[in-house]
Amino acid sequence: MIQRFNKSTLNSGVRILTETVDSVGTCAVGVFVFTGTKDETLAINGIAHFIEHLNFKGTDTRSAAEIADAIESRGGQLDAYTSKEITAYYAHILPRDIPVTVAVLADILQNSLYLEEDIALERSVIHEEIDENLDTPQEYAFDTFTRYCFPRHALGYPILGNHRSLNKIQRDDLQDFIRKNYTAGRIVVAAVGAVEHSVFAEWVRRAFEAYPYEAGKRKVRKLHQPEPFSERKAIAGNQAHVLLGRQSYSYHFPRRYSYQMIHALLSAGMSSRLFQNIREKTGAVYSIFSFLDMFTEGGLFGVYFATDRERVKESISRVFDEFEILRREKVSKKELEKVKMQYEGSLILNSESMVHRLERMCRYEFQFERFISISEIIAATRKIESEEIIALASELLDPDTYNSILFLPESEV
Known part of the structure; x- marks a missing residue:
């Protein structure tokens, strides 16, 4: 285009x-x-x-x-x-x-x-x-x-x-x-x-033209780290819904593309690690994915899954096992190239939507006050090496920094 x-x-x-x-x-x-x-x-x-x-x-x-x-x-x-x-x-x-x-x-x-x-x-x-x-x-x-x-x-x-x-x-x-x-x-x-x-x-x-002039700078409010929490709450339904997560990085984070690659390795589609190693190999879950949100002051990263009450502990353990593998073992060149190609492909496919392009352009204007082209993003992701992934994963995926809430059927809380 x-x-x-x-x-x-x-x-x-x-x-x-x-x-x-x-x-x-x-x-x-x-x-x-x-x-x-x-x-x-x-x-x-x-x-x-x-x-x-x-x-x-x-x-x-x-x-x-x-x-x-x-x-x-x-x-x-x-x-x-x-x-x-x-x-x-x-x-x-x-x-x-x-x-x-x-x-x-x-x-x-x-x-x-x-x-x-x-x-x-x-x-x-x-x-x-x-x-x-x-x-x-x-x-x-x-x-x-x-x-x-x-x-x-x-x-x-x-x-x-x-x-x-x-x-x-x-x-x-x-x-x-x-x-x-x-x-x-x-x-x-x-x-x-x-x-x-x-x-x-x-x-x-x-x-x-009649819109009144006003610079309208937004206040930046300091984030407070939550006290570590591990909660159990009642929820209607038959499944347990589990969220594991932590505060993470803002959209100004200099290694944000490596951050995106970790997210993609864990959760980008049916070939991702969480889907293959937890859903496909154990049958313990139907829905499982990582989530990543970046804001001005900070962000949120974690994993969500839904499972039978009896398999909650097993599934949490398997998620943290996947974290530990990314923290300790170098991502193979083949897998890293695959996830880069997957990420690039999704960018290009999404660019076929004019609404998606509009949202992306305006979001980057607010965040960075400039236009960021797809080719610039692709060039940045292609430079990422396995060493950068493992260095960031060792910090981001430290299980000691994660909080949890288990939403369990009302009769079991």
């Missing part, structure tokens, strides 16, 4: 990014805001996600139905999400519809009404979403584990909030959060695909 990256900045501080991909006939357009759960207090936990919902409920000139219809009636797909550090509003469209998409996204960010009746209605919707999450063992387990791993820090808060905090959030709280966090310096308006930067930038300028 031929690709061209461009960046410009409005006087307000709003950044405009484009990646032109000549070989496609579609475009992904989005507004990404560098705010999320991490900017909340415990009292208003869930407010970033609440605002994301409410921004589709209506503006001065468009109803909720008209917002959706403006994109979907043209064959486009409109969506949004909230994460720990980013809130995103985006659409996958045809190039002819870029102007109307920019106009709609600008409208919902600048002119949403936040009517009391809409707040009440959407609060009810999110209560249902929270209950659905609580009824999904894996989701509940991860939310609980994350809270334990990030004590006294908003990275440990659930994105949806909880029933109590959601009920406390009022219209004034919503507007105050927007004023403090939806600032021009934290906003990127971007497009990937069949797009020309100069034309796109002019549409964005017209739509966002």
Whole structure:
């Protein structure tokens, strides 16, 4: 694919990014805001996600139905999400519809009404979403584990909030959060695909020229290491759900590509070590995978699996056996080349999605303030040697640094 990256900045501080991909006939357009759960207090936990919902409920000139219809009636797909550090509003469209998409996204960010009746209605919707999450063992387990791993820090808060905090959030709280966090310096308006930067930038300028200037620097909050924990909690269902993990590295970690390789060796697909050596050879688990999250201040790394209550101890032991092998034994050249090729292939396959490219481009802008191409990532991973893997694994996979929560059927806790 031929690709061209461009960046410009409005006087307000709003950044405009484009990646032109000549070989496609579609475009992904989005507004990404560098705010999320991490900017909340415990009292208003869930407010970033609440605002994301409410921004589709209506503006001065468009109803909720008209917002959706403006994109979907043209064959486009409109969506949004909230994460720990980013809130995103985006659409996958045809190039002819870029102007109307920019106009709609600008409208919902600048002119949403936040009517009391809409707040009440959407609060009810999110209560249902929270209950659905609580009824999904894996989701509940991860939310609980994350809270334990990030004590006294908003990275440990659930994105949806909880029933109590959601009920406390009022219209004034919503507007105050927007004023403090939806600032021009934290906003990127971007497009990937069949797009020309100069034309796109002019549409964005017209739509966002009235956005007030505000640098909007985000506060960096120190992480506290949790006291070592090994917990048992009740959960509905028949299986035990086990999480083993620890605080780890931020996205500024200089050895982040070696970090990704360890994650891939353990958990990238059916040929990975955890899948082959624990699921395939013992039959003890159905789901097993490692997880890796990187944020501004730090990150989270660990392993999740679900198994029969009687096989929990055995499976934990086998996970730590795999850790010890990576810490002590050099990865063969053949296996390392295989996992590098697998990682490169997934990058290239994902790049076929314009939405994926849009998300990646905006995430790198927030994290590193520059564009990082796939070829740059591939070049960096190809330089990794087995010695780097074993050096990092000896630190990252030290079992003495791992915490655990066992979620067991209610009758067994």
